[in-house]
Amino acid sequence: MRRSSVAGMIELEGLTKRYGEKVAVNNLSFTVRPGVVTGFLGPNGAGKSTTMRMILGLDHPTAGDVRIDGKRYHQLKDPLTYIGALLEAKAWHGGRTAYNHLLCLAQSNGIPGSRVREVLETVGLTAVARKKTKGFSMGMGQRLGIAAALLGDPRILMFDEPVNGLDPEGIHWIRTLMKSLAAQGRTVFVSSHLMSEMALTAEHLVVIGQGRLLADTSMADFIERNSRSYVRVRSPQRERLLDVLRQAGIVAVESGDGLLEVDGGKAELIGELAAQHRITLHELSPRQASLEEAFMRLTAESVEYHAHSGTSPEPPPRQQWGEGWKRG
């Protein structure tokens, strides 16, 4: 039943987490692969952090299974050498120095102390290594969390909302770091609630809403399918134009204010038709829906779906995306 696992894979199989009546994560199955940055996208409260905590064995799944390189998390010997995680902005004792924080983590996983100095250097915290972490700024804290994730030189890195609260320089640094880690062949799994952020870093995309999988697709595929292009048309002879378009087999939708919208890149065709029939056009503009809109539309469906269904619902139509990424 279990697929053979490549080093650096995270595999979720029917992962579910219930808190009483509330379902935080609902039957999630997907695989995170090495060599690319995989974006884990969903609105706030979609279940991203819960999923990540279950991957690390911190929260116990109600049902289903998650494996790292084919093993359960607690079966990993020295887990920090398999997977490093930045979970939240602050997950350490503020009274401890940065060096000692990393040292105790290193010791627990048999990682040599020299590696502590290396990662401090990598994230640029060497100068404050002997300072107590409670004085750290948001950005320094994020760097310390990343140093902890890198400590065991793991094949898999997982970052929960890493750019939250960072200044532009810090955001740029994290983006570059994630890309370079993926380029080294590592698995990089990063959550965000911002589509725009993912579009800049992720090559693959897993979208969830209300704890359900909505899309599991390559970023290129997602962009192609979701950046809906349409043509906006405005004409004083709207009714006549509609007739002409209908005869040509083109579906136009009225979008208020006398505007028409036609799906697809048919601007030339519409222009020519209008000219043939001597119809005046005041506007003929090809347009592209943004990824943010596509994401909103996708997740809004899941929200609506939940609100309107009384009985236990079928999974939303996620099949339309990323068939290529489904296991054969």
Add this chain to the structure above:
Amino acid sequence: MAATQVVRSEWTKIRSVASTVWTLSLVVVVTVALGMLISALSKNEFDSMGGRERAEFDPTFISFAGMSLGQLAMIVFGVLVVSNEYSTGMIRTSLAAVPQRGAFLFSKIAVATALALLVGLVTSFAAFFLGQAMLGEHRAEIGDPGVLRAVIGGGLYMTLIAMFSMGVAAMLRSPMLSLGILMPFFFLISNVLGNVDATKKVGRFLPDQAGSKIMQVVTPIGDDTPYGPWGGLGIMGLWVLAALIGGYVLLKKRDA
């Protein structure tokens, strides 16, 4: 996951926070200073005591009088060692590094217990010798029957108090909640229950009441306590065991 790795890691954790130093320093200073003060006062009172009081006069136990207050610092030490993980969010980092929760908790408790034992014994011996110095001609000698047992027992008592606090903190997670329950319990409630006739029979099975029997050298006249010094320490040990098992079971079961 080698156990030595986790123990080494927990040692780094415990030595790298200020609370370890100040709680344990307070244990020593408060216990010894208060013990000396009460020993000095007792010496002055001896002359005005009646025959029965003189017969019950227990110089060893008197020199440990400071433990009633010093143990509160030990409770703070035990509680903070465990609950710091929760109040700071460190617990998630710790359990991601050591997913074997039993290994995590018991390595932490082992390291903290070793430290508490060391400090407890130092405190106990210091409180005894300095207290006896204050008592002058009424003092006990370390070679007297039962005295060495009482002094070592004082160190063990302090260690068990720390362990019990760690178990309770592992169950409750919150430092404020743990301290809010343990401090008044050991400082007030247990004393009340142990001294009021109606509840005495139950009260003397409470951890501190039973455990402190080990520090007594002279048994009060008419004492009907159904256990001896080591029996009392054993009862306290059972409380500790229950608290640690409770803490472990909850840690194992709960989401971090």
